Amino acid sequence: MGLGWYMQRLRAMSVGEITRRVAERLGRRNEIANLRRISRRTWDGTFTEVPKLPRRDQVPPELCRQLAADAERLMRGEWDLFGWKCVEVGAPPCWHRDATLGVVIDPDIPSRKLDHRHLQHDADARTIWEINRWSEMTRMAMHSALNDEVHAIRVSQLWLEDWCDRNPPGHGINWTSPLEAGLRLMNFCWFDALVRGCNDPELARRQDELTARIVPPHAWWIWQRRSFGSSANNHLIGELSALLMAISRWPALARMIHPTQHLVKLLEREILQQFAPDGGNKEQALHYHLFAWEMCWHAGTAVGGFKAEVSELLTKAAQYCVDVVETPECWDFGDSDDAQVLPLPLKRTNAAAEFRGWLLNRADGAALRFWLGEPPQGIKEATRSKWLTHEQSGLAIWRDARWTARADASPLGLGSMAAHGHLDALHVSLWFEQHALIIDPGTGAYYGNPELRARLASWEAHNGPVPVTGRSTPQRMGAFLWAKHHGKPDLEISDDICVMSLACEGRRRQRAVHATQDQVEICDDVGLATSHVVTWQLAPGWRVEQEHKNSFVCHHPESIPVHATLNGEAIEQWELVEREASPHFRERVTTQAVKIIFRGTLTTIWRKSG
DSSP, X not given: OOHHHHHHHHHTSOHHHHHHXXXXXXXXXXXXXXXXXXXXSOOOOOOOOOSOOOOXXXXXXXXXXXXXXXXXXXXXXXXXXXXXXXXXXXXXXXXXXXXXXXXXXXXTSBGGGOOTTSOGXXXXXXXXXXXXXXXXXXXXXXXHHHHTOTHHHHHHHHHHHHHHHHSOTTBSGGGSOHHHHHHHHHHHHHHHHHHHTTOOHHHHHHHHHXXXXXXXXXXXXXXXXXXXXXXXXXXXXXXXXXXXXXXXXXXXXXXXXXXXXXXXXXHHHHHHHHBOXXXXXXXXXXXXXXXXXXXXXXXXXXXXXXXXXXXXXXXXXXXXXXXXXXXXXXXXXXXXXXXXXXXXXXXXXXXXXXXXXXXXXXXXXXXXXXXXXXXXXXXXXXXXXXXXXXXXXXXXXXXXXXXXXXXXXXXXXXXXXXXXXXXXXXXXXXXXXXXXXXXXXXXXXXXXXXXXXXXXXXXXXXXXXXXXTOOOOSEEEETTEEESOOOOOEEEEETTEEEEEEEETTEEEEEEEEEOSSEEEEEEEEEEEEEEEEEEEBOTTOEEEEEETTEEEEEETTEEEEEEEEEEEEEEEEEEEEEEEOSSTTOOEEEEEEEEEEEEEEEEEEEEOO
């Protein structure tokens, strides 16, 4: 890291946080010795029925079939990273390998000496962590439990034993992130329950040994290394949620960490801090909204619920998810690494739609209903053909049978780092006949391709009006660090028109979005002083061709054409260009876009053909 990063990182911390970080760094010198001591200690492995497994006679038949097909591929070592990229990971997997690049990180290096942000040969720590979350082993155990086929559980136990052998506590890339350890622990809670539910003495004996090797060092280490201060985002929610699930299943852990009620209060405080009063997650990253919400739901279920204020906020957060997520072609905003907590949906590629279906009590949420039970009460579809706003979070959504428009007037992100935010203020995404039309470009990568990540998070990658000379603020200082944040944009609904405005670098720009059943009209007002750029990036599958002097038409093989007309007093030029986009984490595609340079006002009218 450069000196600028360190200086800005220090500015993002309080004096108390700096002091605590120094103490934590010094404490890591004894970390491996402490983990060895914890691993050798005899512990009481008495467990409870948390999580409570559903009745097998209520399982949807399609879930049994899908689990069987998934387990067969997983046992062969064929895994779909991030839900889309098929790779050979091995059987058992190579736990320290970036399977997209073939780069192996030395497993013997003490984790305190590893910088997961800068790995050799551009390996991405997030890609390695993906196969170490143990969700695939949980998925295989689900197959065994529901299809009366214990071979997959036996294989999973062997793989977890191999993981323990090759990942001694405190060594290697898999002991660098307490959130990753938390996700392993959450999956192991479910895995343990599924194994015990098979009522097989040999499986139970091996499980006792695995539990003693895995649970105490994981729980102790997560607690010691939990996120705090300016780093306390969804990571801390995940770490606390994992500890609550583990202590609820193995009550003896409380003597090592803290009583349950103490952790409940800490998690409740984080929920109230990280979710806005209207239910939106303050990180301003839509995928992480669902990710954080799911972790809270599992923890709340494990401890029997939260206090009323927190439960009400999580219900609002579930409603926010229903309101803002568009399916089946989601195209999230902000950071997205396609993370999952537990492998509960019927198909991971359709997880967001299934969660939305479960929250709305629809048939497409049947698999989640089987595992999770009933959703929060009172969640409902929004009224159509009317703007729905989450004002504190800065989002407005309009839907009818044909169009969906999502307008972004959000702040940059959570806290002094705004770690997962993108420069997407005033961006508008459009869907036409359930097909994504105008998109947010996505995330791309984290550490493995920082240049791509920076481009896709920039002002220029989004379609809000940007001066042709660009903007110098906010500044990205690192993969998860922004400096000089912009203020929260204004958002109001006036005469059924969504009006957003942003003050940045001494100038204010305004965008108005008017949606009807026939068309969506987007008007940008930037003043005559400076030329600005608006770039409408189309989703994969759409093809653009010029129609007339100031109009073009968009074609899709599964949709009627969409026509767009450009109106403005000073349109200087427009052209068809190509842009990068990332539909999923580590996936990179090229799509068509329309780039317009103008002064004053620009109105773009999108309408269906005919």
